[in-house]
Amino acid sequence: MFYGELNHRLHAPGSLRPLFSSLLFVLVLTSINCTDKVTAPPKSSSSVPDERRYLGDSTDNIVAPKPGRAWWVDETDRSGIRFVYQNGRDGGHFTILESVGGGVALLDFDQDGDVDVFIPGGGSISTSKPIEILGLPAGLFSNQGDGKFTDVSNLVESIPRPCYSHGAFASDYNRDGYPDVLVTGYQGCQLLKNEQGKRFVDVTTSAKLDSPEWTTAAAWADVDRDGWADLMTVGYVQWNNEVDAFCGDTQTKTRDVCPPQNYAATRQHLFRNNRDGTFTEIANAFGSDAIGKGLGVVATDVNDDGWVDFYVANDQVANQLYLGGPTFPWHDSGVAAGVSGSEFGAPEGSMGVDAADYDGDGRPDLWVTNYELEDNSLYQNRGQNQFSHATVRAGLGGNGRPYVGFGTGFADFDMDGWLDLFVINGHVLYSTGRSAYLEPPILLHNVPAGTQRRFKDVSIEHGGPWFQKRIAGRGAAVGDLDNDGDLDLIVVRQNEPVSVLINQLQPADWVRLDLRGTTSDPDAIGSVVKAQIEGREIVRHIRSGSGYLSQFDQRIHLPVKEAVDITVTWPTGKSERFSRLKSRATHRIQEGTGESP
Amino acid sequence: MSHRKSPTMKPQKPTSGGLPTRKTGRRKWIILAMLITMITAGWVWSSFTSSADLAQARQLLPTDPAAAEQMAERAVISAGGNFPDAQLVQCRALAAMGQWDAALGGMSLIKKPSLCNPDELLDLGRQAMQAGQWQLAEISLQSATARESDALSGAFELLVQLQLRFQRPGEALELCREWKRRVPDAAMPWAITGDRAMASVDFGSSIADYREALRRHPAQDLENSVRSSLVQVLVLSGDVPAARREFDLIMKSRPLAGKVQLAYVQLLRLEGRLDEGLVEIEQYLAKSGKNSESLRLRGILLLDVGKPELAVAELKQSVALNPYDIGAHHKLAQAYQQIGDPGSAKPHLERAQKLTDATYRIGEVQQRVRAEPTNAEAIQELKELNAVLGR
Numbered sequence: 001m002f003y004g005e006l007n008h009r010l011h012a013p014g015s016l017r018p019l020f021s022s023l024l025f026v027l028v029l030t031s032i033n034c035t036d037k038v039t040a041p042p043k044s045s046s047s048v049p050d051e052r053r054y055l056g057d058s059t060d061n062i063v064a065p066k067p068g069r070a071w072w073v074d075e076t077d078r079s080g081i082r083f084v085y086q087n088g089r090d091g092g093h094f095t096i097l098e099s100v101g102g103g104v105a106l107l108d109f110d111q112d113g114d115v116d117v118f119i120p121g122g123g124s125i126s127t128s129k130p131i132e133i134l135g136l137p138a139g140l141f142s143n144q145g146d147g148k149f150t151d152v153s154n155l156v157e158s159i160p161r162p163c164y165s166h167g168a169f170a171s172d173y174n175r176d177g178y179p180d181v182l183v184t185g186y187q188g189c190q191l192l193k194n195e196q197g198k199r200f201v202d203v204t205t206s207a208k209l210d211s212p213e214w215t216t217a218a219a220w221a222d223v224d225r226d227g228w229a230d231l232m233t234v235g236y237v238q239w240n241n242e243v244d245a246f247c248g249d250t251q252t253k254t255r256d257v258c259p260p261q262n263y264a265a266t267r268q269h270l271f272r273n274n275r276d277g278t279f280t281e282i283a284n285a286f287g288s289d290a291i292g293k294g295l296g297v298v299a300t301d302v303n304d305d306g307w308v309d310f311y312v313a314n315d316q317v318a319n320q321l322y323l324g325g326p327t328f329p330w331h332d333s334g335v336a337a338g339v340s341g342s343e344f345g346a347p348e349g350s351m352g353v354d355a356a357d358y359d360g361d362g363r364p365d366l367w368v369t370n371y372e373l374e375d376n377s378l379y380q381n382r383g384q385n386q387f388s389h390a391t392v393r394a395g396l397g398g399n400g401r402p403y404v405g406f407g408t409g410f411a412d413f414d415m416d417g418w419l420d421l422f423v424i425n426g427h428v429l430y431s432t433g434r435s436a437y438l439e440p441p442i443l444l445h446n447v448p449a450g451t452q453r454r455f456k457d458v459s460i461e462h463g464g465p466w467f468q469k470r471i472a473g474r475g476a477a478v479g480d481l482d483n484d485g486d487l488d489l490i491v492v493r494q495n496e497p498v499s500v501l502i503n504q505l506q507p508a509d510w511v512r513l514d515l516r517g518t519t520s521d522p523d524a525i526g527s528v529v530k531a532q533i534e535g536r537e538i539v540r541h542i543r544s545g546s547g548y549l550s551q552f553d554q555r556i557h558l559p560v561k562e563a564v565d566i567t568v569t570w571p572t573g574k575s576e577r578f579s580r581l582k583s584r585a586t587h588r589i590q591e592g593t594g595e596s597p
Numbered sequence: 598m599s600h601r602k603s604p605t606m607k608p609q610k611p612t613s614g615g616l617p618t619r620k621t622g623r624r625k626w627i628i629l630a631m632l633i634t635m636i637t638a639g640w641v642w643s644s645f646t647s648s649a650d651l652a653q654a655r656q657l658l659p660t661d662p663a664a665a666e667q668m669a670e671r672a673v674i675s676a677g678g679n680f681p682d683a684q685l686v687q688c689r690a691l692a693a694m695g696q697w698d699a700a701l702g703g704m705s706l707i708k709k710p711s712l713c714n715p716d717e718l719l720d721l722g723r724q725a726m727q728a729g730q731w732q733l734a735e736i737s738l739q740s741a742t743a744r745e746s747d748a749l750s751g752a753f754e755l756l757v758q759l760q761l762r763f764q765r766p767g768e769a770l771e772l773c774r775e776w777k778r779r780v781p782d783a784a785m786p787w788a789i790t791g792d793r794a795m796a797s798v799d800f801g802s803s804i805a806d807y808r809e810a811l812r813r814h815p816a817q818d819l820e821n822s823v824r825s826s827l828v829q830v831l832v833l834s835g836d837v838p839a840a841r842r843e844f845d846l847i848m849k850s851r852p853l854a855g856k857v858q859l860a861y862v863q864l865l866r867l868e869g870r871l872d873e874g875l876v877e878i879e880q881y882l883a884k885s886g887k888n889s890e891s892l893r894l895r896g897i898l899l900l901d902v903g904k905p906e907l908a909v910a911e912l913k914q915s916v917a918l919n920p921y922d923i924g925a926h927h928k929l930a931q932a933y934q935q936i937g938d939p940g941s942a943k944p945h946l947e948r949a950q951k952l953t954d955a956t957y958r959i960g961e962v963q964q965r966v967r968a969e970p971t972n973a974e975a976i977q978e979l980k981e982l983n984a985v986l987g988r
């Protein structure tokens with residue numbers, strides 16, 4: 001509809017050539033999501049060549065892989081993780097449900113010191129009408145310690161009718177020392193309680209988290225600073241199992257998934273942990289602002305006031321920033337803070353999200369991946385609840401426009417002390433998108449640019465063969481799967497096997513920090529770690545909800561040659577110093593056991 | 598407008614009398630032979646005179662359309678009332694005199710307009726287009742495309758223009774398809790479909806079509822125009838390397854035209870060459886004068902390079918020139934915030950928000966009004982939204 005306006009402006013009567021009276025205005029317009037325009041030729045086949053191509057450029061932009069050390073090697077087969085997230089596409093109904101896809105959680109469920117993998121199974125959609133939607137079982141893979149996994153999915157309680165699932169988010173909500181998992185999905189979430197690393201049991205009903213609502217993303221965080229993890233959930237749109245009206249290319253009569261504009265937004269919820277295994281929704285937690293079309297939410301303390309904040313990535317409507325505080329409601333400060341949309345303030349089709357200090361100023365910056373023809377948005381935290389849109393300044397302008405970005409996150413992949421970025425792309429439209437359904441991922445290296453930092457696209461140079469592939473990517477999580485001190489990647493695709501990418505840089509010097517709250521919530525969400533390394537203060541923020549429908553390994557990796565002193569500021573506001581943490585080791589940093597700084 | 602009789606509506610004189618009835622066979626044959634000779638001679642004479650009249654009418658047309666019209670009419674009469682080329686010249690003469698109804702009437706009476714001279718059909722179509730005589734234009738131009746000629750591309754181009762004028766993009770694209778098929782070397786239809794695709798934000802098709810246009814070695818003006826559009830769409834789609842290659846090609850041969858220069862500034866910004874972008878925009882401003890778009894771009898660049906005070910000054914000017922520019926308001930608010938003046942930022946942030954909301958809302962309301970043209974509530978809302986957006 002909006003583009004109808006654009007068409008009108010560009011093609012006023014009598015004009016054969018487009019009237020570019022304002023190129024920048026077009027940029028403003030094109031920064032707005034536009035899934036209702038579906039005209040590009042279909043390119044959904046997996047036979048699409050592996051070359052990285054830009055949108056519509058059939059010959060000129062074929063880029064041959066350049067020599068350079070690949071950071072990852074695809075170790076899926078060796079890892080033993082054989083799992084496919086199913087979105088129900090073969091039901092043939094082109095539902096918006098199937099466009100969402102799934103994520104992956106990295107958590108040490110058995111507390112043996114390495115990260116295990118939990119993958120929601122998605123679901124099936126019947127070919128019949130009315131549509132019947134069924135959930136598929138999740139996968140649980142136990143790490144043998146070296147990046148090889150054993151399928152222990154049988155430890156997840158079999159549920160007669162599991163929900164059609166999307167995301168998995170871990171937290172030790174009951175403070176028993178074992179991470180539990182919230183699985184989001186259509187027709188309700190599931191809370192899986194970890195019973196001493198032996199099995200996961202469904203406690204959704206007893207926890208009072210029963211809800212028929214469609215939930216996509218979630219973040220655990222202690223919002224009232226009582227030491228227990230509370231829960232924020234967001235939903236996508238109000239779609240109720242109906243067969244949609246025709247969406248797609250009307251000229252060729254090619255049917256496709258309907259865009260989110262066709263549906264109403266949904267309510268967001270904040271549940272208080274009652275400390276007895278149950279949750280109660282905080283009435284009026286976000287006032288009247290609490291609606292959106294959410295696909296991502298990240299929790300951390302963005303303004304260093306000691307209260308956890310939530311940043312919500314919405315599709316088609318403005319992103320929201322809820323700044324935490326002692327009293328409710330928390331109001332959306334997204335627009336005022338400058339993090340609600342494009343660099344011109346327009347809402348975007350946002351999906352993946354993360355928060356971390358990319359530029360070394362100690363403040364967590366925000367990052368969201370967006371729909372095609374939109375830049376992915378990097379918001380540089382300038383303090384005092386103000387952010388500036390730094391995408392172009394940080395060298396990311398244009399980079400994401402050809403693709404639909406989902407899984408993402410900040411991580412120091414090359415262990416140089418600076419956080420890099422990755423974006424897992426994949427279209428939501430099967431055959432009528434402007435670009436192909438299968439899209440290549442992007443790897444962005446954080447490099448110096450004078451006194452600033454920029455991101456350089458090193459997908460070709462360092463991505464290795466896997467980053468040259470075209471995939472229908474969705475969630476992804478970062479963690480040290482093989483326990484060698486660097487950060488690996490696990491990527492979920494639509495109806496294709498999960499990919500396990502093992503980092504082969506194998507740094508000689510590293511330290512891994514595993515923060516455990518005692519007075520604070522056990523996962524210490526909102527904590528800040530500061531370390532002096534080679535004359536520079538590195539600041540890392542503990543956050544939850546990073547990426548897309550996924551859970552990253554919460555442990556912090558720092559490049560440390562021999563030993564390092566760190567300062568941790570816990571969510572309680574209390575700071576502690578931990579000294580002489582030796583290199584090449586994992587250190588459990590327990591609240592209350594450090595020195596006064 | 599006068600209502601002149603169309604040429605063939607004039608009474609025609611009888612062309613023959615009765616035949617002699619002598620029964621003598623030989624004499625009969627002689628008379629018959631004489632008659633045939635006379636008829637043939639008459640036909641030759643009339644053809645000669647009508648052709649001569651037509652030639653004279655054509656000659657008179659640019660300077661004395663009235664005389665041309667009379668001469669063309671004479672040619673038609675001489676030819677027995679059916680002389681498509683002369684009828685067309687008569688129509689052109691009538692058109693030149695502003696007698697459009699008569700011209701249209703005349704055109705509709707040509708039995709096979711497709712037999713007319715295609716160049717003249719194109720000329721009449723162009724004249725009619727310029728005068729807003731759409732029906733006459735369409736008839737003339739469609740006739741001009743009936744057979745292969747040098748006028749084919751010109752006629753297709755005007756026909757496409759006509760369809761677009763009447764918001765018939767489907768028909769326009771169909772004409773382009775036919776044009777591409779019948780004139781495979783023509784660059785223009787590819788340029789047009791490239792434009793249409795770009796307007797539909799189908800950048801992939803747009804880039805492909807522009808490249809097809811360029812492969813057909815268009816005339817310099819069209820090449821410049823297509824390449825300019827191509828670089829703009831490449832910048833918009835974020836294909837920085839390809840945009841750079843195209844700009845390098847353009848800049849080898851000539852300085853950048855105004856709009857393309859602005860796209861180049863955008864490219865420099867995407868490449869992170871902010872200082873060069875500032876130099877380029879300065880050059881643009883010196884050459885083209887201040888306008889809201891260029892001032893905004895300079896403001897954005899100044900913000901990028903960490904000079905929010907200077908950015909405020911530029912963006913204030915931009916907003917003053919175009920108070921409906923969402924991006925300028927939003928960036929001005931950011932610039933104010935960066936210099937620690939949230940109070941000044943607030944109204945611009947609110948304004949940007951209001952404009953954004955209205956921009957989104959108006960599409961829905963327009964659709965509603967189209968579906969329910971008598972819905973007073975929707976019409977009123979549309980009016981209000983248009984006011985908000987300065988339309």
